[in-house]
Amino acid sequence: MVRNAIRIVCNSTKNKVMYFFRNKPKEWKELPSDSPLLRSDYTNTLFVDSAKDILIKIDEIYNIKNKGIDVFFEGTTEEYEILLKTVEEVLPERNIHCKEGKIKIAIVGKKSVGKSLLIEGIESLYGITYQKIECDGYVRYSDNSDSVNFYEIAGIDIGKEKVEKAFDTLKKISEEIGLSAIIYCVSAITGKVESMEKEFILRIENDLGVTKVIIVLTMCYMDDIQRIIDIIKNRLNEIEIFPVLSKEYKTCLKDKHGATIVIEKFGLEDISQFIFGEI
Known part of the structure; x- marks a missing residue:
């Protein structure tokens, strides 16, 4: 039956x-x-x-x-x-x-925007280690209980063909196993979402049927983060944006005692709250 x-x-x-x-x-x-x-x-x-x-x-x-x-x-x-x-x-x-069900999160974005660092930051937050498996077009990270899986999609590169490959990989994962959330990473260093990225994110929202789609603004160690967030919000209404620094950042500045000023990591708890519902 x-x-x-x-x-x-x-x-x-x-x-x-x-x-x-x-x-x-x-x-x-x-x-x-x-x-x-x-x-x-x-x-x-x-x-x-x-x-x-x-x-x-x-x-x-x-x-x-x-x-x-x-x-x-x-x-x-x-x-x-x-x-x-x-x-x-x-x-x-x-x-x-x-x-x-397993919590399954896809992480996508352009090359070198800090996708791996974000996963490592969540590892550190929970004190666990994910096992990495190289797959075609993505890397799968699984915890020991296999209750949480991250899918790091290969970085989006310039060119329509590369963008389509990334989207097809994301779509295949979504259809075959289902996704709990999709995180699109944008680097605060560049501080902008290009037209190609805007179209990509809207396709995710409209075509993949995932309830949780967010933007994570990575590498947030500069002073004008809110300005960058406001710029991105003007381009992408309704999508939640989470600023994050996944790993502490050592600046080139010194305090009055001559020690290097370090910006502590932040924002990981907010992302975890959104994805998992609790820490």
Whole structure:
């Protein structure tokens, strides 16, 4: 007996819930446009407020004759606990199996913008070490429990062909395994988003169906960071921007005692809060 599989992805910061179904080749696909689950009652909401209604609707659509359904859930620990409690209290006999899905984050951007440093900074924040696996067009980083995977897409280079290759790699990962979030890195040293990058980011938002898409402004060791953020916001409305310094930066300046002035790393906690829901 074939069980259906549904993937629920929550973004509590934007009051959004997204749904995907797994097809026969085991790829995650967006729901058809006429699916009742795409009504605003089930998508523009906090999962903690609508868990009961959402699960009843999923059971109604995908668990006909109680054949069973697997629910892969990506969200905060609190949301997952509410999922389990709701299934137990509301649908105890409906053969619903829940699994807390892996958190899968793609990191993309032009060459030398600090993608690897960002991952290393998150490693340091949590005191863990990711194992690196070289793949075609990207590097996969996995923790020991394989509960978190980072996908560092090869740096975007000048030329339409290189841009398309990066997007195709990102699209393939998204379709085959699903993505929890996409981080687009922009260097504060250049402080700008080119037209090619703007188009790339908009394609990510419009075509890949990922609820969490953010810009991380890397290498933030200069003084006019807010000005740079304002410039980027003018080009890309609605996308959240996180300034970060992934590794401490030693300046060429000295304090009154003659010691080198060091700018401490910052911003990693905010990014982790956005992605994981908690530190």
